[in-house]
Amino acid sequence: EVQLVESGGGLVQPGGSLRLSCAASGFTLSSYWMSWVRQAPGKGLEWVANIKQDGSEKHFVDSVKGRFTISRDNAKNSLYLQMNSLRAEDTAVYYCVRDQGNPPIPFDHWGQGTLVIVSS
Amino acid sequence: QSVLTQSPSASGTPGQRVTISCSGSNSNIGSNYVYWYQQLPGTAPQLVIYTNNQRPSGVPDRFSGSKSGTSASLAISGLRSEDEADYYCATWDDSLSGWVFGGGTKLTVL
Numbered sequence: 001e002v003q004l005v006e007s008g009g010g011l012v013q014p015g016g017s018l019r020l021s022c023a024a025s026g027f028t029l030s031s032y033w034m035s036w037v038r039q040a041p042g043k044g045l046e047w048v049a050n051i052k053q054d055g056s057e058k059h060f061v062d063s064v065k066g067r068f069t070i071s072r073d074n075a076k077n078s079l080y081l082q083m084n085s086l087r088a089e090d091t092a093v094y095y096c097v098r099d100q101g102n103p104p105i106p107f108d109h110w111g112q113g114t115l116v117i118v119s120s
Numbered sequence: 121q122s123v124l125t126q127s128p129s130a131s132g133t134p135g136q137r138v139t140i141s142c143s144g145s146n147s148n149i150g151s152n153y154v155y156w157y158q159q160l161p162g163t164a165p166q167l168v169i170y171t172n173n174q175r176p177s178g179v180p181d182r183f184s185g186s187k188s189g190t191s192a193s194l195a196i197s198g199l200r201s202e203d204e205a206d207y208y209c210a211t212w213d214d215s216l217s218g219w220v221f222g223g224g225t226k227l228t229v230l
Contacts, residue, residue: 035219037219037221044122044206044208044221044222044223044224045157045159045165045208045210045221045224046221047210047218047219047220047221050218050219059217059218060218061216061218062216095164095165105155105167105170105171105176106155106170106210106219107155107157107165107167107210107219108167108170108176110164110165110166111164112164113164
């Protein structure tokens, strides 16, 4: 059974940093792109970033470019999101999501999410 | 403002057929597959349609998807109370080099 378990969320002040982690199990992480998707309270889904199987290619939504970094450790079955210079508008539930692999079906498995609150 | 446009709400009575639309442009829907996700209250989204019109195993055949040009739609026939949820379309955008979601449609079963 595919499982994605996020951790690292919490309350942080504007301008602060936070590192989210995602523990993957039940599939071969190294065979899949992986993404982070967020959802602000009462709002819709917003894709944040993704990373290729070997970490050689990454993409980010414009609003987080230069502030967020995505990384992975396939040996540890883990995905990470380093968030710096956090703003109030980054407040959201952050989901770890399996992106494309074989077959290339994006976002077929989601974690339960971790809540990040940016507030003073 | 989402790159993909969805109506904020839709409704129907049990047994009816409802359609949810998603409008984009040549750089996203016009060039790539469309995916649909259902989000029940308080839960993570789950995939209901992939590559425009395919259903994952476990998704009832009451759910169907289609795409034409720069628009796509999700149809739910034989509406049931458990279909009440938020529905999101998504696709890759070649110009943005990223995934884009619609703003979501809240489906109410009357």
